[in-house]
Amino acid sequence: xxxxxxxxxxxxxxxxxxxxxxxxxxxxxxxxxxxxxxxxxxxxxxxxxxxxxxxxxxxxxxxxxxxxxxxxxxxxxxxxxxxxxxxxxxxxxxxxxxxxxxxxxxxxxxxxxx
Amino acid sequence: xxxxxxxxxxxxxxxxxxxxxxxxxxxxxxxxxxxxxxxxxxxxxxxxxxxxxxxxxxxxxxxxxxxxxxxxxxxxxxxxxxxxxxxxxxxxxxxxxxxxxxxxxxxxxxxx
Numbered sequence: 001x002x003x004x005x006x007x008x009x010x011x012x013x014x015x016x017x018x019x020x021x022x023x024x025x026x027x028x029x030x031x032x033x034x035x036x037x038x039x040x041x042x043x044x045x046x047x048x049x050x051x052x053x054x055x056x057x058x059x060x061x062x063x064x065x066x067x068x069x070x071x072x073x074x075x076x077x078x079x080x081x082x083x084x085x086x087x088x089x090x091x092x093x094x095x096x097x098x099x100x101x102x103x104x105x106x107x108x109x110x111x112x113x114x
Numbered sequence: 115x116x117x118x119x120x121x122x123x124x125x126x127x128x129x130x131x132x133x134x135x136x137x138x139x140x141x142x143x144x145x146x147x148x149x150x151x152x153x154x155x156x157x158x159x160x161x162x163x164x165x166x167x168x169x170x171x172x173x174x175x176x177x178x179x180x181x182x183x184x185x186x187x188x189x190x191x192x193x194x195x196x197x198x199x200x201x202x203x204x205x206x207x208x209x210x211x212x213x214x215x216x217x218x219x220x221x222x223x224x225x226x
Binding site: 034045 | 116118145147159162170204206208213214215217218219
């Protein structure tokens with residue numbers, strides 16, 4: 001079945017370090033891919049998305065490229081800040097049974113220290 | 115601010131009780147989705163309503179039910195509560211069945 005696998009956390013980095021959070025997916029058809037972020041005590045916010053192969057989503061310095069050949073959508077940021085500390089969820093959305101089926105990975109907690 | 119509102123923010127109740135969680139979607143959004151986020155199960159899709167009609171069910175227990183009203187707000191009803199129902203419950207909305215979903219801030223339910 002359709003699923004999303006992302007690297008386990010927590011990921012602990014110093015400020016200005018490079019970030020990669022790995023995400024791979026299994027899906028029938030052609031899903032759209034998303035990264036959501038959940039800051040402490042808040043709901044999920046859409047961070048970026050890509051709707052087809054080779055698309056690059058970007059927002060707030062974060063980037064992810066839809067790689068169909070490796071079924072991956074890894075999240076990267078060149079220089080993290082303390083304010084990036086949050087839980088990051090990779091997700092796919094696939095149109096199935098007449099509605100959008102949104103499937104999340106388990107989430108990866110990022111802690112950035114000064 | 116996503117434009118999706120949920121009330122209450124926190125809810126503390128006892129086992130065996132019944133509670134109702136409320137969600138108001140973004141203006142113009144016809145679809146409402148409910149999710150449960152718990153430590154052991156992660157983020158799980160519960161149910162989807164589109165313009166007042168139930169469209170899809172996920173991992174929703176029989177003790178749980180939902181509805182979407184003519185003004186498009188939605189309620190999630192949880193009954194015969196158990197300790198394991200303690201979780202964050204999120205609602206999300208989208209313009210139609212195919213668009214991206216915008217999440218509310220969640221309701222934290224604690225069952226004692």
